[in-house]
Amino acid sequence: MAKRSVIPYGPQHPVLPEPIHLDLVVEDEKVVEAIPSIGFIHRGLESLVDKRDFNQMTYVAERTCGICSFQHGMGYCEAVEHIFGIEIPERAKFLRTIWAELGRMHSHLLWLGLLADGFGFENLFYQCWRIREKILDMQEMTSGGRLIFSVNTVGGVIKDIPADMLRTILSTIDDVEAELKVVQRTFLDDYTVQSRLKGVGVLTKEQAHDLGCAGPFGRASGINTDMRKLGYAAYPHIDFEPIISNDGDSYARCECRIGELFQSMDILRQAIAKIPNETDLATPVKGNPNGEYFMRVEQPRGEAIYYVKANGKPYVERFRIRTPTFANLPGLCEMLKNTELADIGLLVLTIDPCISCTER
Amino acid sequence: MAEVIHPEEILEEIEASALLTKVMEKKKDGYRLSQICAAYIDEKYELSYSFADDETYQYVTYRLVIDTDVEIPSITEIIPQALFYENEMKELFGVKIKMISLDYENRLYRIRQEAPLGPKKAEKAE
Numbered sequence: 001m002a003k004r005s006v007i008p009y010g011p012q013h014p015v016l017p018e019p020i021h022l023d024l025v026v027e028d029e030k031v032v033e034a035i036p037s038i039g040f041i042h043r044g045l046e047s048l049v050d051k052r053d054f055n056q057m058t059y060v061a062e063r064t065c066g067i068c069s070f071q072h073g074m075g076y077c078e079a080v081e082h083i084f085g086i087e088i089p090e091r092a093k094f095l096r097t098i099w100a101e102l103g104r105m106h107s108h109l110l111w112l113g114l115l116a117d118g119f120g121f122e123n124l125f126y127q128c129w130r131i132r133e134k135i136l137d138m139q140e141m142t143s144g145g146r147l148i149f150s151v152n153t154v155g156g157v158i159k160d161i162p163a164d165m166l167r168t169i170l171s172t173i174d175d176v177e178a179e180l181k182v183v184q185r186t187f188l189d190d191y192t193v194q195s196r197l198k199g200v201g202v203l204t205k206e207q208a209h210d211l212g213c214a215g216p217f218g219r220a221s222g223i224n225t226d227m228r229k230l231g232y233a234a235y236p237h238i239d240f241e242p243i244i245s246n247d248g249d250s251y252a253r254c255e256c257r258i259g260e261l262f263q264s265m266d267i268l269r270q271a272i273a274k275i276p277n278e279t280d281l282a283t284p285v286k287g288n289p290n291g292e293y294f295m296r297v298e299q300p301r302g303e304a305i306y307y308v309k310a311n312g313k314p315y316v317e318r319f320r321i322r323t324p325t326f327a328n329l330p331g332l333c334e335m336l337k338n339t340e341l342a343d344i345g346l347l348v349l350t351i352d353p354c355i356s357c358t359e360r
Numbered sequence: 361m362a363e364v365i366h367p368e369e370i371l372e373e374i375e376a377s378a379l380l381t382k383v384m385e386k387k388k389d390g391y392r393l394s395q396i397c398a399a400y401i402d403e404k405y406e407l408s409y410s411f412a413d414d415e416t417y418q419y420v421t422y423r424l425v426i427d428t429d430v431e432i433p434s435i436t437e438i439i440p441q442a443l444f445y446e447n448e449m450k451e452l453f454g455v456k457i458k459m460i461s462l463d464y465e466n467r468l469y470r471i472r473q474e475a476p477l478g479p480k481k482a483e484k485a486e
Contacts, residue, residue, distance in 0.1 A: 035462070037464075037467075037468075038468065038469070039467065039468055039469040039470035039471070040470070042469040042470065042471060044471075044476065046477070047476060047477055209390075209392055209414070210439075210441070211440075211441045212392050212393050212394070212439075212441045223414055224414070224415075225414040225415075225417070229365050229417065230365060230367070230417060231365065231366070294369070294395075294408075294410060294419065294421065296394075296412075296419070303394070303412075305394065305395050305410070307395075307397050307408070309399060309401070309406075317399065317401055318397075318399040318401065318406075320397045320399075322394075322395040322397070326444060327394075327395075327441075329444060330440065330441035330443075330444070331441075359469060
């Protein structure tokens, strides 16, 4: 029997964008078990419900994470709107969909770049982030902020996207699509890339289901679920199907996210084509929320759950975010078993971990 | 126009003694543990165990309302992935949970304050 030893991995590591620690039990070069530790950046954002009223909490929710900031704000607002029982203006629903899909695109492009960096393909990393800049420019043009743009409010949105900007988004995503097709070929067809991704870190459909995996991580293992199907924002007006794969390996995770990038561009085109010409952007909200709701939103990393409980006072009683990375940690630990020590950095990246979201 | 799913969303209050049975039932029915959430309201804990069906999107939440001194069983023997949720409830709220498969001993989030969102916080505020 090979000698067992424990290798500490993280929280500071060149591959890790955010701090997570793993105790890796290894036999020679093979990982037998991985025990994760988080808690390096816990901020206690949820406890701010004592100090910020339900409107101000929108801004707190948006600051949970820099990457999926818009979707955090939207999830919180949708939960409160359900409690109020209000319908937001149709144009606001489409605007939320447009910003949500721009956010998904820049998040997936960020991830693709990090993945390329993880397997040592620096030029591919630069290309992905160069393309991502165009999406960030769109976000800045439409909202004034590149990542955290605070456009959500309970009842709708506070900013509109004029017609000329919508046309600019359409022409930009045409450019992005052409450039992405070149990058896609390298990610999916290049022999060297395939050798690092194919058959590495396999998680079966049964394992992914039992471990509660969410988002592209679960869909890459064949779990056919996408919370956008629940019909929040303008998704009832958009034609799309979840992108799934059945291989469950790192290549499938990459394939799913690339597929979702093209899907997001399609959703953006549909949303811009169908956006109604209204002037109302928000439904006025009277009084304070009273009730509770679990709102499920499909973030770039998967299903996020926003729980809000309110008692008719300005300060909600409880606000809780269950982030997709929190749900994907058990799947990560299972996936790392029986893999080579040299693949750990890459495999941790394939769940697209967002630790600041997770710790809140 | 895309097909929109309008799933059933059920919230059922249960006794602590029925927790393991309900969890086992849901696992047998093919549900996925979606989340566990704790809240400290009116000097009691409200614990919500939510299960999702990935095909129908149905969402079932079991709600336990217990006194702060009541100890509840861990569900990690049935659903191992619950360990992070249970450790969070224990560390942030001070919920008493016995037999968690991997107990971080209040070091999941590495915070110095004991149960910051639990009863002690309410006492301090008073």
